[in-house]
Amino acid sequence: MIELNVAINNKYYPNSQQAVLAQLDFTVKPGEFVAIIGPSGCGKSTLLNMISGLEDCSGQHISYNERASQKYGANDSGVNNQSHQLGYIFQQPRLMPWLTVKENIELVLSPSQYHKIDGLLAQVGLDNKGGYFPSQLSGGMQRRVSIARAFAINPQLLLLDEPFNSLDAPTAARLRQLLLDLCIQRGTTVVFVTHDLSEAIYLADRIIFMSHSPSTIVHQAIVDLPKPRKESGVAELKWQAQLLVKYPHLLAGRID
Numbered sequence: 017m018i019e020l021n022v023a024i025n026n027k028y029y030p031n032s033q034q035a036v037l038a039q040l041d042f043t044v045k046p047g048e049f050v051a052i053i054g055p056s057g058c059g060k061s062t063l064l065n066m067i068s069g070l071e072d073c074s075g076q077h078i079s080y081n082e083r084a085s086q087k088y089g090a091n092d093s094g095v096n097n098q099s100h101q102l103g104y105i106f107q108q109p110r111l112m113p114w115l116t117v118k119e120n121i122e123l124v125l126s127p128s129q130y131h132k133i134d135g136l137l138a139q140v141g142l143d144n145k146g147g148y149f150p151s152q153l154s155g156g157m158q159r160r161v162s163i164a165r166a167f168a169i170n171p172q173l174l175l176l177d178e179p180f181n182s183l184d185a186p187t188a189a190r191l192r193q194l195l196l197d198l199c200i201q202r203g204t205t206v207v208f209v210t211h212d213l214s215e216a217i218y219l220a221d222r223i224i225f226m227s228h229s230p231s232t233i234v235h236q237a238i239v240d241l242p243k244p245r246k247e248s249g250v251a252e253l254k255w256q257a258q259l260l261v262k263y264p265h266l267l268a269g270r271i272d
């Protein structure tokens with residue numbers, strides 16, 4: 017299990033006068049599930065991209081506890097970095113349309129690891145779909161493939177960017193449970209971006225609320241509910257969280 021440390025002073029995109037992220041400082045403990053909520057455009061994807069190394073983070077400090085001195089740069093691949101520590105599930109499944117389900121997962125593995133694929137597909141309920149192409153799968157099935165692909169590398173740190181957006185409610189609920197089961201089984205440290213407060217409360221140990229750009233942390237809430245969580249407990253805590261948020265106007269329209 018690994019710990020993530022993030023200390024971003026100011027993140028500017030080239031040719032932009034205004035910082036996207038400013039004074040953003042937090043730690044995710046080993047095995048902790050942290051959800052990030054904030055207004056559209058505040059820099060949540062930018063933050064995940066910086067953590068993964070897909071976005072330039074020179075001058076900032078982003079490290080894992082096992083290699084605390086390492087800073088990730090623009091050349092690191094967050095999807096499948098050399099140590100296989102980091103998995104990234106994007107808003108879209110990002111499957112290669114010309115490859116089968118199995119081949120999409122093989123992409124992140126070495127041939128000696130291909131034997132894991134059948135078991136992974138069984139875990140996400142796709143045991144007989146290995147030979148299918150993405151276009152032959154539903155949206156929910158494609159997301160399950162992306163979850164299987166992320167877990168194939170046995171990530172110690174998993175980043176997720178609104179992975180269940182636009183799915184029907186029963187499919188999203190099944191995938192949330194699947195994600196929780198996999199993370200708890202493997203002790204994965206998680207940073208999960210969402211717009212949905214109920215989803216955050218259902219999944220997370222802690223919720224970080226971000227402000228508009230230049231975005232920083234305006235509030236953090238510990239979700240002190242035992243897992244697996246029940247819907248009624250989630251509803252209750254959602255109500256409490258809405259009261260607790262220090263700056264509700266920043267999140268107006270983002271909490272359903």
Ligand SMILES: Nc1ncnc2c1ncn2[C@@H]1O[C@H](COP(=O)(O)OP(=O)(O)OP(=O)(O)O)[C@@H](O)[C@H]1O
Pocket residue numbers: 029030036054055056057058059060061062063
């Ligand atoms: N490659 C880029 N170059 C320049 N500006 C960018 C780039 N990527 C994002 N931005 C800008 O940075 C800001 C934050 O974008 P980002 O996608 O990180 O926000 P977000 O919080 O994930 O948004 P949403 O919730 O709508 O997905 C936006 O103003 C966006 O236009």
